[in-house]
Amino acid sequence: MTATTGQWSRSLGRNEGGRSPRPSLLGVDWSLVLAVMALVAIGGITIYSATRGPLDDRSFVTKQAIFAAVGGGLAAAVAWIDFGKFREWLGIGVVATVVALVAVLTPLGTEINGSQAWFRFGGFTVQPAEFTKLTLIVALAAVFTNRRSDDDGVASLRTHLAAAGIFTLLAGLVFLEGETGSLLVYGCILLAVLLLAGTPVRWIVALVLAGVISVSLLLSSGALEGYREDRLLSFLNPDADPQSAGYQVRQSLNAIGSGGLGGQGLFDGPVTQLRFLPEQQTDFIFAVIAEELGFIGAATVLALEAFVLFRILRIAQLARNPFGSLLCGGVFAMLLYQVAQNAGMNMSLGPVTGIPLPFVSYGGSSLITSLIAIGIVQSVAIHRYRVGGP
Amino acid sequence: MISGARFAALAFVAVVAFAGLGARLWFLQVMSPVDFVEVVEQQRTRSIVTEAPRGRILDVNGTVLADTRESLVVTLDAVQLREVGQGLDSEGRAAARAEVFGEAAAILVAEGVKTKVDDLERTYQRAAVQSLKPVVVAEDVAIDTWIEIEERGLPGFDVERRWVRDYPYGEIAAHIIGHVGEVRSSAEAEALTARAPGRQYQAGDAVGVRGVEATFESRLRGQPEIRVVELDAFAQVVGTREIAQPAVPGEDVILTIDxxxxxxxxxxxxxxxxxxxxxxxxxxxxxxxxxxxxxxxxxxxxxxxxxxxxxxxxxxxxxxxxxxxxxxxxxxxxxxxxxxxxxxxxxxxxxxxxxxxxxxxxxxxxxxxxxxIWEDEGVYQLESCREEGGPGxxxxxxxxxxxxxxxxxxxxxxxxxxxxxxxxxxxxxxxDTYGETIxxxxxxxxxxxxxxxxxxxxxxxxxxxxxxxxxxxxxxxxxxxxxxxxxxxxxxxxxxxxxxxxxxxxxxxxxxxxxxxxxxxxxVRTADGEVVQAxxxxxxxxxxxxxxxxxxxxxxxxxxxxxxxxxxxxxxxxxxxxxxxxxxxxxxxxxxxxxxxxxxxxxxxxxxxxxxxxxxxxxxxxxxxxxxxxxxxxxxxxAGLNEPAPAPLRTDTGGAPASTELEFGVFEP
Structure with missing residues (x-):
């Protein structure tokens, strides 16, 4: 904690002692904005490279630009709003989320790759599980800051039970959709919020152990359908089935490995251009970047993601309001897990799950969710002097 | 206030994660012992070997005894067939293939080619591990069959023109001319290639197995074209990288017989x-x-x-x-x-x-x-055992x-x-006088x-x-x-x-x-008529x-x-x-x-x-x-007392001739 109130009041000149200041552009973390824009731009170019094909198909990059515009607009709106309002709107948010998650299980939803997790609107698909992450973050942050916390920040057992309830509700519905990959994101969000909410470390450790054991049991019981189990386990033995997940991982390694230091050149990566890598614009966009832009390009992407995460953590730290800190913590966990999981699976460090690389991978729901999350963080940055909740 | 240690813990997790990812990235891209560029190169290029037309065998007067002609052949492409029933398990795919094979077999049987679904499946299994080159399942088919196969759009089946060896005189001089057979496996092809560098064989190629076809194999075969092509992930050829070896037609062999x-x-x-x-x-x-x-x-x-x-x-x-x-x-x-x-x-x-x-x-x-003068008595009793008089x-x-x-x-x-x-x-x-083995x-x-x-x-x-x-x-x-x-x-x-x-x-x-x-x-003469070996x-x-x-x-x-x-x-x-x-x-x-x-x-x-x-x-x-x-x-x-009659050409060409013209308005009830 290097910054003091005095320093900030000097720089902003608007400390009104606990009352919400009017939002100001000056409060925006512009470095965070620029880093995110850089990631989205790199993503756009490589999505184009990965999908243009011999016929110069621009539909993917065009759609992604639309998603970015929509997401950016929503993020700006969210940032403008005092994040305290989120707590007030939480009830509506949870109900809307639950309705969406239930509706997607009905014939209104569409099944893709074994997951009943999409709504189809014309040429676009919407994945409620993505937006559910935001609901979960807000809900958990709200629960742990419901009663004005003391400075020691330790929440009560009752609070924890409430958190467990909301987590189980949302995560359970997502599990029913078959989106097992997302569940781990939810778990990470939960852990980060617990950590920042002051939950005793031994509880957190116990929770992690319980989670690990239950996942192992789930895998060994065979309750998961073959397709997902294959994908989860294939990274242990990539050559078991050359046509499926192991094939993807091997092609991903080929792409990354052949990129070298400087890359094969944009639009010139043979693995990408000859479509050896399935899902290359979504799950394996990192491999595309690594092949065409080399270590320099891929490391730049990782550095930008790291920069984004550290800015979020910094904003969480600087917020005067625990609710704001917990919101940032949740977003931090959500993005960190996704970056680590996605880049990790691209480099055969982890199992293949359908987790996109935040801001970079093609996909509307994911991009818009990530951008709104940045909007939430910016809201916390702008309104960071708000001390108490309403 | 939230304790600094809790933020530090999150920061620590992030630092560890990014350090790991960065290290892995460095290892894969800069330090890797695997030459990924080479791996990718191999995966995206393929050499396609195309046989050159085989040289002819002629008699002393220049009459063609073994010719290379074009024939309409039905081929089976294993690469395309692999796509059939995609998304199903292996049994489902086999069933989907069996359906395609059933239709193909029906057409071929109507054509007069003896084939069964099992035969086609076996051919497919063999071809699947061999090469990109589609395998011939029937030759000399009629144009009607061509049209039918094209119309049905059976995946993996195609009709194309191929070089086929033809012996116009049939049984006459068969032991001298010999015949070609098909290279049956990749292993056989490799063994043949090892014996004749530059004349790459692959399964399905023709190779002389008897007669002059066998002894003059290296002359008759010619040099196949090797085209290095670039493939995409779906095994579609996207372009030709280079002609690594141009085709040289096989040489003609001129026999001494009339x-x-x-x-x-x-x-x-x-x-x-x-x-x-x-x-x-x-x-x-x-x-x-x-x-x-x-x-x-x-x-x-x-x-x-x-x-x-x-x-x-x-x-x-x-x-x-x-x-x-x-x-x-x-x-x-x-x-x-x-x-x-x-x-x-x-x-x-x-x-x-x-x-x-x-x-x-x-x-x-x-x-x-x-x-x-020797007195032939009709019987000869060995001097050396005359006393014994035994039957030997x-x-x-x-x-x-x-x-x-x-x-x-x-x-x-x-x-x-x-x-x-x-x-x-x-x-x-x-x-002792004449030697033991005179x-x-x-x-x-x-x-x-x-x-x-x-x-x-x-x-x-x-x-x-x-x-x-x-x-x-x-x-x-x-x-x-x-x-x-x-x-x-x-x-x-x-x-x-x-x-x-x-x-x-x-x-x-x-x-x-x-x-x-x-x-x-x-x-032996080149295709241009130049004598290269006499x-x-x-x-x-x-x-x-x-x-x-x-x-x-x-x-x-x-x-x-x-x-x-x-x-x-x-x-x-x-x-x-x-x-x-x-x-x-x-x-x-x-x-x-x-x-x-x-x-x-x-x-x-x-x-x-x-x-x-x-x-x-x-x-x-x-x-x-x-x-x-x-x-x-x-x-x-x-002695010229008798003039040999012209040798008859064989009448049966083993199926409909390749040059069959379409006949319209002829209906068989």
Missing amino acids: IDLQNAVEQVLAEELEAARLRPACLTCEPHRGRNGSIVVLDVRTGEVVAMASAPSYDPNEWVFGIPADQLDYLRTNLDSPFLNRAVSGLYPAGSTFKPVTAYASVTSGARAPTT CRFQNAGAAALGPVDLVSSLSRSSDTYYYSLGETFWVER IQDTAELFGFGAPSGVQLPADSAGRLPDLEWLQATYGDDQGWFTGDNVNLSIGQGELLVTPIQLANAYSTLASGGRRYEPSVVAE FTPRIAADERLQPDALGPIRQGLIDAVQTEAGTAWKAFAEFPWNNYPIAGKTGTAQVTRRADFSLFAAYGPALVPEYAVAAVLEESGFGGEAAAPAVRRVFEYL
Whole structure:
């Protein structure tokens, strides 16, 4: 904690002692904005490279630009709003989320790759599980800051039970959709919020152990359908089935490995251009970047993601309001897990799950969710002097 | 306030995660021991080898005997078929394939191609692991079939034009020409490629398996084109990287035979075999089976093969793309071994046709002067065991006929056995004087006991037995006895010769000592007609035979044909040998539990020899009965008394011809 109130009041000149200041552009973390824009731009170019094909198909990059515009607009709106309002709107948010998650299980939803997790609107698909992450973050942050916390920040057992309830509700519905990959994101969000909410470390450790054991049991019981189990386990033995997940991982390694230091050149990566890598614009966009832009390009992407995460953590730290800190913590966990999981699976460090690389991978729901999350963080940055909740 | 340690914990997790990712990225991209660029290169490029058109085989007049023609073939592409039933498990995919195969089989069966769903599945399984090249499942299909397959759009099935080997004369000269077969596996293709660098083979290619097709494989095949193409993930060719090796068409092989004369000689052989079949054997003898045999005609002046017949023959066209199973079984179990080229691989006792060898040894060694009279009593009792008088000591003439006094000339013309029995015994008993192997050494002078050198596969050395061979074959306790020498002296016993060896021996006799390696191939030319290899007479030995021995031997052979007492007199009755004198020797080889093999070896014209002919008709009776008339008829062609008819082209092209025109308005109810 290097910054003091005095320093900030000097720089902003608007400390009104606990009352919400009017939002100001000056409060925006512009470095965070620029880093995110850089990631989205790199993503756009490589999505184009990965999908243009011999016929110069621009539909993917065009759609992604639309998603970015929509997401950016929503993020700006969210940032403008005092994040305290989120707590007030939480009830509506949870109900809307639950309705969406239930509706997607009905014939209104569409099944893709074994997951009943999409709504189809014309040429676009919407994945409620993505937006559910935001609901979960807000809900958990709200629960742990419901009663004005003391400075020691330790929440009560009752609070924890409430958190467990909301987590189980949302995560359970997502599990029913078959989106097992997302569940781990939810778990990470939960852990980060617990950590920042002051939950005793031994509880957190116990929770992690319980989670690990239950996942192992789930895998060994065979309750998961073959397709997902294959994908989860294939990274242990990539050559078991050359046509499926192991094939993807091997092609991903080929792409990354052949990129070298400087890359094969944009639009010139043979693995990408000859479509050896399935899902290359979504799950394996990192491999595309690594092949065409080399270590320099891929490391730049990782550095930008790291920069984004550290800015979020910094904003969480600087917020005067625990609710704001917990919101940032949740977003931090959500993005960190996704970056680590996605880049990790691209480099055969982890199992293949359908987790996109935040801001970079093609996909509307994911991009818009990530951008709104940045909007939430910016809201916390702008309104960071708000001390108490309403 | 939230404690700083909790933020620090989150920051720590992030630092560890990014450090790990960064390290892994550095390891993969900068430090990796795996050359990923090479891995990707291999995965995206493929060499496509396309056969060049195979060279032709022509007869001496330029008539095409083996041609490469385009045929409409139905192909199966394993790469495309792999996509069938995608998304299903392996059983589902197999079921989806079976459906496609069912439709394809229905079309092909209607076309007259015997095929089943199982066959197609097996072909697919084989092709799936072999190459990108679609595999042929039916050739010479009609245009209607093409249209039907295109219309149905059966995945993986296509109709294309391919090079197909065609033998327009069918069974004629089949043993000389041979045929191509299909390279059946990748392993076979690799083995072939290893033998002929630059002529890459792959499964499905044509390779010569018999005859000149096999011996001149490296000339005929040509150099295939190797095109390096770039493929995308769906195995679609996206572009050509380079032509790594341009196609060079195969070279033409020009034979020494004339197809019309060849056909005439084959006809003679077939007809004389049939005549032998119909001719009754003696009551106690084995019946004349008369199905197999061979006639070889050599040019004494050049060593060229003028004609070479082997009965029975087979149609090489049926072997180009494999063969229906029932026919294969027929050929495999056929007692007449149609694939066997009896001219070079058939092993026969020489019988009396061998006597000139013993005669030559006799005169040149001084064992018996040509003029010395030998009293032929019809039976010969070995001097060395006369006291014992056992059955192993008695050798007799055919029919035990006593010929009375004979000299060298009449011993040949009348074919006295005892004359030679006694020589055989003398040579062995007095081996200190004559050497242990004087007969064998003399036989080698005439080319027996070694492959003839003709450019055909399975050119046998025959068998020229001696003590060493006996012991190697039957054990060290074996010994060479007088009886062995006696048998050898008249070309019986363990001696085996091939018809081409016999013809070549008489050619050597005719030329006075010049022995050639017979040539069935005259030259090799490029597709543009440039001669790249010529088989100018290949002389194997050029030793002048001693005239004092040669003279009476030649006279004996002439008398055999041209004197009334001669064994071939009847066969050559009314032959105009005043204009075209012929020298020849009959042979009747005895084979256990089978009718006699009829042999005749000759050359003519006797004074300025041009051709040497040898004929062997299995299980057909005396030499003068079957083989000599056959050779007489051959000489009628050689002497120009008879003009060979044009060899007939084979009528059945094995399916609808590739050039079938579409016929509209013709309906079959």
